[in-house]
Amino acid sequence: MLILGDRAFSSWSLRGWLLFHAFGLDVPVRFVSLADGSMARTLANHAPARTVPT
Ligand SMILES: N[C@@H](CCC(=O)N[C@@H](CS)C(=O)NCC(=O)O)C(=O)O
Incomplete structure (x- = not known):
């Protein structure tokens, strides 16, 4: 399980997701809000x- 914030606002989340995506690794992704505390x-x-990515 990969836990991410919004990839448009969190480059850390984007980088975490990109690693799996670039290598074609299928992983369940859960998004958490960066804004609601x-x-x-x-x-x-x-x-x-x-912190995200986790
Ligand atoms: N160096 C960290 C960077 C991760 C990071 O700082 N993520 C931010 C989102 S852009 C975060 O989760 N911030 C929440 C906080 O610091 O409480 C890593 O190893 O993943």
């Missing part, structure tokens, strides 16, 4: 840094 809570169960 819920991202850290959503990512808490996945990665200590609580």
Whole structure:
């Protein structure tokens, strides 16, 4: 599972997605909001840094 923010506003998210896309790797993608303040809570169960891409 790849967790991303909006690829238009987060170049980190774009880069994470691009790696999988460029190598043709099929991965489920979940998008989280960068704007509504819920991202850290959503990512808490996945990665200590609580940043995207995860
Ligand atoms: N160096 C980080 C960069 C990731 C990053 O800073 N992502 C931003 C989105 S553009 C983020 O999640 N910011 C939320 C925060 O810092 O709380 C990485 O290894 O992935």
